Amino acid sequence: MSFGPPPAGFEVAAPPAWTPPSQIEQALFEAKRREDWAAYFGTLAQCRLFFEIQKDKADATPSATHVVFGHDPRVAGGRIWAVYTEGMLPAPEPHRVFDWKYLEWFPKVWQPTDPPQIVVNPGSPCEAFLPCAPPHSSAWAQYGQQASPRKRSLQLRTLRFGGPLQGTVAHGLACGALLCVHNGSFWNAMAWHGTGYPGERNRLREWWGITSREEWQYYLRDLLACEQHSSVWDFALRLRRTIARDFGGYVDVGYLKQAAANVVRANSEGSVIVSEEGVTKTDPRPESEVQARIEGVHRLIGRITRYEARMRADGVLDENGYVSSVDAWDLGRASKMARWGLGARFGTLKEAESTVIQAGRAATRSYKSWRDFSAGYILGRSLHFDEEEFGPWYEDMVSAHQILLSDPDSPWLTIPFR
Numbered sequence: 001m002s003f004g005p006p007p008a009g010f011e012v013a014a015p016p017a018w019t020p021p022s023q024i025e026q027a028l029f030e031a032k033r034r035e036d037w038a039a040y041f042g043t044l045a046q047c048r049l050f051f052e053i054q055k056d057k058a059d060a061t062p063s064a065t066h067v068v069f070g071h072d073p074r075v076a077g078g079r080i081w082a083v084y085t086e087g088m089l090p091a092p093e094p095h096r097v098f099d100w101k102y103l104e105w106f107p108k109v110w111q112p113t114d115p116p117q118i119v120v121n122p123g124s125p126c127e128a129f130l131p132c133a134p135p136h137s138s139a140w141a142q143y144g145q146q147a148s149p150r151k152r153s154l155q156l157r158t159l160r161f162g163g164p165l166q167g168t169v170a171h172g173l174a175c176g177a178l179l180c181v182h183n184g185s186f187w188n189a190m191a192w193h194g195t196g197y198p199g200e201r202n203r204l205r206e207w208w209g210i211t212s213r214e215e216w217q218y219y220l221r222d223l224l225a226c227e228q229h230s231s232v233w234d235f236a237l238r239l240r241r242t243i244a245r246d247f248g249g250y251v252d253v254g255y256l257k258q259a260a261a262n263v264v265r266a267n268s269e270g271s272v273i274v275s276e277e278g279v280t281k282t283d284p285r286p287e288s289e290v291q292a293r294i295e296g297v298h299r300l301i302g303r304i305t306r307y308e309a310r311m312r313a314d315g316v317l318d319e320n321g322y323v324s325s326v327d328a329w330d331l332g333r334a335s336k337m338a339r340w341g342l343g344a345r346f347g348t349l350k351e352a353e354s355t356v357i358q359a360g361r362a363a364t365r366s367y368k369s370w371r372d373f374s375a376g377y378i379l380g381r382s383l384h385f386d387e388e389e390f391g392p393w394y395e396d397m398v399s400a401h402q403i404l405l406s407d408p409d410s411p412w413l414t415i416p417f418r
Contacts, residue, residue, distance in 0.1 A: 018125050019161040021087030022186070028085070028126035040128060041103070041140050044120065045147035048100040049083045050196060055097045055345070062198050065099060069115050072122060079115035080122070081106075081132065086186070087159060088121045089193050092342055092349055097197035104144030107137035152184045154399050156407045163188035166415060169353055172360030174370075174411035175328075176335030178377055181400035187411060190353060192339035200343030216337070216346040223334035224358055226327040226366075229380055233326050236260065236300050241324055250320070253305050260301065261294045268293070300383075307382050310390060314398050316375050327366040328373045329380020334359040363417075370412040374401045 020026040024047050031039035057066040070082040083106075084090075089098065106118060110132045118130040130140060156177075163186060164170040173188050180187040185194065194200045204210035208219060222228045239260055243251045268285040304323070311317045338355035341347040367373040378397045385393040404412045 020126065021159050021161045021163075022085075022157065024085045025087050025121070025124070025126050028121070028128070032126055032128060038143075041143035042147075044085075045103045045143040046150060047085055049085065049103060049106070049120075050089055050098045050100040050193065051081065051083045053097055053099045053197065055095055055197065058097065058099070058198055062201070065101075065109075070119075070122070072119060075115075075117050075119075075129070077116065081115045081118045082122050083118055083120055085121060086193075087162065088124060088126075089191075091191040092193065092345070094345060094348070097345060098193055099196040099198055102144055102150070103147070104141050107132070107134070107141040110137060154181055154396065154403060155184055156181055156403050156410055157184060157186045158409050158411075159186045159188050163190060165411075168357045168360060170411060171415050171417075172335055172356035172358070174415055175332050175356075175359050175363050175373070176339070177404055177411055178332060178374065178397055178400045179336050181403055182396050189339070190356070191349060192342045192352065194340065194343040197343065197345065200340055204340055204344055204346075210341075210344075210346070213341075213346040216341040216344070220334060220337055220341070220355055223330045223337055224355065224362060226330045226362070228330045228333070229326055229384065232297065232300060233304075233380070233383060235263075236297060236304060237323065237325055239263065240322070251322075253301065257298050257301055260297045264293050264297060265290060303383065303388060304379070306388065307379055307394075310394075311375060311378065311398075316371075316378060316398060316401055321375070323375050323379045324372065325366050326376050326380035326383070328363065328376035329384070331359045331363050331366070332373075332377045334362075367417070370417050371405065373417070374404070374412075 018029075020029055024043060027043045028040055031037070031043060052068040052070070054066040054068055057064070067081065070080050071078045072080045072082075084098070090096075112133070114132060116132055118132055120126070120128045120130065131137065157180070158165075164173065165188060169190060170188055173190060177187040195203065204216065208215075210216050210219060219228070236256075240251050240256055243256065243259060268290045308317060308322050311323075312319060312321065317323070335356050338347070338352040338359070342349060342352040363373055367376060378394070378401060381397055382394045404410045407413070
């Protein structure tokens with residue numbers, strides 16, 4: 001049995017105007033057209049191959065893989081194992097979910113009772129039929145085993161077809177582009193499968209503690225309201241904005257620290273609160289607590305100014321620029337959280353799209369440009385994770401920032417911020 005085309009009479013011809021969704025499908029199509037199966041398998045060996053799994057069994061036993069096999073009348077017996085490259089995945093449905101593996105995994109797990117053929121991107125111009133049983137499978141399995149190390153490098157990936165390139169949805173998706181470049185995912189994939197159903201569920205559980213639709217919705221609301229970062233960060237940046245507005249732009253760090261100390265002291269002296277329930281008096285805070293708060297704010301101001309100095313040196317900020325807000329840290333994650341929840345089937349495509357649009361609109365209220373938005377995101381991420389190590393938590397975002405402001409296909413260059 002040979003690789004490649006389906007049985008005689010069922011060849012899938014490429015329509016004249018077919019647009020491959022991404023470079024992967026483009027490479028597969030060209031290799032198939034040349035009948036260069038070494039190149040075809042070489043491409044397959046470098047990418048994730050998705051396949052349908054049983055959702056209820058995946059929920060019950062996440063560590064196991066429960067494959068759903070398909071049907072194709074072109075194959076003897078009709079049974080096939082359909083696999084998809086990332087750009088060819090069907091739109092998410094509530095009860096139809098996918099997992100992924102690399103090429104070499106498939107022949108390792110194949111059983112004689114399984115379908116005799118794996119079909120790559122069935123029904124598409126880059127479709128290929130792969131015989132599963134040895135010795136055929138052992139030949140193409142070698143391509144996966146010999147594949148070069150699959151390192152997820154920072155790169156801008158765009159769906160040429162199947163993802164929005166302009167408009168409000170695209171704008172909202174672009175708010176999550178820093179993370180997409182970092183993770184090597186399509187920035188404009190609204191119909192999100194991400195790392196597959198088990199992977200997206202695991203992501204939300206491990207990083208956010210999210211295991212239900214209600215918890216996902218809670219974090220979406222918090223992120224869109226920009227309430228998933230420290231209020232002390234907001235205090236320091238808002239105070240600096242106020243001083244800059246009142247005194248012409250430049251704010252001396254020493255002056256900012258003194259102003260912050262004055263505000264903390266004033267807010268700690270106790271007050272009288274009048275409400276419908278009556279009059280309530282709050283007692284002054286102990287001096288030790290006040291001093292601790294002041295020292296904490298001073299340390300934060302120092303961290304912010306040191307990060308901004310480094311960001312100026314790295315070209316993220318202009319020579320005299322500073323970060324006005326870290327709202328972008330929440331809004332960029334809101335754009336991604338919408339998609340992560342869709343991939344985990346905690347929400348629908350319509351809900352995810354609505355959230356993405358809201359994130360984009362909120363971003364335009366807080367910032368003037370993609371560059372300003374990026375600086376706010378990088379500072380927020382660094383304050384949250386980096387601990388002034390200026391390590392990968394910071395450096396990877398600076399690299400993604402540079403890609404998004406230089407690559408001709410970047411949404412930050414093709415989609416107006418406002």
